[in-house]
């Protein structure tokens with residue numbers, strides 16, 4: 001048996017990876033990479049070195065994820081709260097990001113880097129975007145729903161994470177993906193981020209596997225309930241409209257069904273137009289930002 005590395009994993013790691021892959025695997029994993037400074041203190045090195053090793057660990061973890069067939073990873077690289085740290089540390093983290101981001105792009109998986117992010121800020125922004133849509137006449141107030149809010153989040157192009165891992169023994173989410181993790185498996189591990197190992201990742205995946213069927217069921221039943229509630233809301237709206245019109249046909253179920261279809265199709269059209277306008281608004285904002293910083 002050889003323990004020399006082949007590809008990215010040793011023989012024993014590959015053996016274990018194959019056993020894990022026989023079970024349900026998370027498709028999307030989120031990380032709160034915590035413990036860089038405690039690691040630096042423990043090893044008697046500079047803080048910046050702790051962050052730098054944290055970055056190296058991220059690159060290594062991405063390769064493990066690829067080997068395990070996990071194609072999407074989201075990381076909490078910098079919280080808005082982190083701006084409260086010393087100028088020296090913030091500048092150091094910004095430098096690290098500037099120097100190293102491009103290296104991360106070389107990894108062949110979807111990597112979402114949450115930088116200057118908090119979840120409450122993201123949700124609040126989504127609410128503001130919907131209010132803007134109503135103000136512009138693109139949306140009706142009744143179009144505002146959980147599913148529309150979700151489409152206004154920065155993560156709207158990604159499925160929710162199946163598994164969220166936080167290192168360093170802290171057992172809180174620190175304002176990270178609060179909306180997106182309501183049906184995710186949350187795993188808190190005591191290891192400091194720069195010391196994270198392949199085996200820590202396997203342990204977290206095992207914990208996901210032990211809970212995955214309950215998580216899937218909870219997610220599916222929540223989605224069914226959400227659809228049912230939307231349908232009930234639409235039906236109530238159509239009934240009210242017909243009663244207001246006072247036409248003789250308001251009791252006719254076929255007429256009601258037709259109106260319901262028209263109403264939902266019109267809402268869908270409004271939402272699509274709003275989402276396109278929102279996309280354009282975001283592109284314009286980024287353009288202005290780039291022009292201003294050029």
Ligand code: FPP
Nearest residue numbers: 033034035036037038051054055077096097
């Ligand atoms: C948490 O440890 C880590 C951070 C605030 C920074 C996370 C960034 C990296 C791991 C580097 C990745 C960089 C890029 C460019 C994506 P901490 O500073 O809170 O340490 P502590 O919990 O021990 O105090």
Ligand code: MG
Nearest residue numbers: 034035036168
């Ligand atoms: Mg910390």
